[in-house]
Amino acid sequence: MFRFTAALAGMAIAAALGFVSAANAEDGFRMGLLVPGSVSEEGWNRIAYDALKRVETELDAGVSYVELHDNPATFETAFRNYASQGYDVVLGHGFQFEDAALTVAPDYPDTTFLISSSHIHDGNVVGLDTDSSQPFYLMGILAAMTGDAAGLVGGMEIPPIHDAFEGFRLGAASVSPDFRMSEIYIGSFTDISAAKEAALSLVAQGADFLVPNANAAGLGVIQAAKESNVGTFSVYSDHRAVARKNILGVYVADYGQGIVRIASEVKKGSFAPASNIVFGLRDTDVMHFELNPEAEPAVAENVRAAIDAARTQIIAGDIRTRSRDN
Numbered sequence: 001m002f003r004f005t006a007a008l009a010g011m012a013i014a015a016a017l018g019f020v021s022a023a024n025a026e027d028g029f030r031m032g033l034l035v036p037g038s039v040s041e042e043g044w045n046r047i048a049y050d051a052l053k054r055v056e057t058e059l060d061a062g063v064s065y066v067e068l069h070d071n072p073a074t075f076e077t078a079f080r081n082y083a084s085q086g087y088d089v090v091l092g093h094g095f096q097f098e099d100a101a102l103t104v105a106p107d108y109p110d111t112t113f114l115i116s117s118s119h120i121h122d123g124n125v126v127g128l129d130t131d132s133s134q135p136f137y138l139m140g141i142l143a144a145m146t147g148d149a150a151g152l153v154g155g156m157e158i159p160p161i162h163d164a165f166e167g168f169r170l171g172a173a174s175v176s177p178d179f180r181m182s183e184i185y186i187g188s189f190t191d192i193s194a195a196k197e198a199a200l201s202l203v204a205q206g207a208d209f210l211v212p213n214a215n216a217a218g219l220g221v222i223q224a225a226k227e228s229n230v231g232t233f234s235v236y237s238d239h240r241a242v243a244r245k246n247i248l249g250v251y252v253a254d255y256g257q258g259i260v261r262i263a264s265e266v267k268k269g270s271f272a273p274a275s276n277i278v279f280g281l282r283d284t285d286v287m288h289f290e291l292n293p294e295a296e297p298a299v300a301e302n303v304r305a306a307i308d309a310a311r312t313q314i315i316a317g318d319i320r321t322r323s324r325d326n
Helices: 006-016 044-058 072-084 095-107 133-146 159-175 192-204 215-228 255-268 301-316
Strands: 030-035 062-067 089-092 112-116 125-130 149-154 180-185 209-213 231-236 247-253 277-279 287-291
Touching: 030 044, 030 072, 044 062, 044 089, 044 215, 044 255, 072 089, 072 095, 089 095, 089 255, 095 112, 095 125, 112 255, 125 255, 133 159, 133 209, 133 231, 133 247, 133 287, 133 301, 149 159, 149 192, 159 180, 159 209, 159 301, 180 192, 192 209, 192 215, 209 215, 215 231, 255 277, 287 301
Parallel strands: 030 062, 030 089, 089 112, 112 125, 125 277, 149 180, 149 209, 209 231, 231 247
Antiparallel strands: 247 287
């Protein structure tokens, strides 16, 4: 079975002009992945890579990935190269892949194009929306019950990040309308130094909580929290080893479970969504938010109770965590 391993990742740039054709010899179910960065970095891109590897193992699939480093000019070509080779599923890991998929998909009706962090549903292009506004709402409750101000650091001002931060703001406002919040977008998902600098500037303005949502660059926010001894959260991956005492909560998206679920349906021919796919706190196999038992000071019992109550209400649909429709 063909495997496009890290050793072949250097060929990824060639995907923009002519994709590696070795996969043409592979029969059976195949899935391709486009990521805007490196899969070696913990965080957003690594989540997609781990999902792809699970599809490979659990569905006995041929898999391949392309690292495009957030270069929109190459997205359409990479999609087309995968589809022209007969790949069954191609996942563009990020909202920024929508336009390219919509351009290519009509020419390849037998390929399912999945787009992470997207609300799209147009023919064989289907958005997979991990609704991060839900766990961010819980973070907002925690921050507002234990602090005075939060600094939010985003990679780019795109809808998925806006939604997550809106969830945080709504959660905080449900506790204290006077809780102060400031946002900075660094214009990158990989620049750890820029994220750290932005976070430190927010601390200087009075933030006693730092909230990252910048993929790999978010590590800089956590580093700043440790240096400034303020609270923070681990987002998408578990970074407690970096700032064990400062991270109060950990949000991990087991995106792989959701991808395996969908890819399995595609393989069986039963995938027929009526809308985009939304994973939320109700999908306990996909989305996890837990408090850090090693945080100092520990999260108080009344805060834990408030978070648990809000989680139950969100799952029941009694709390709306973002204004944008699914």
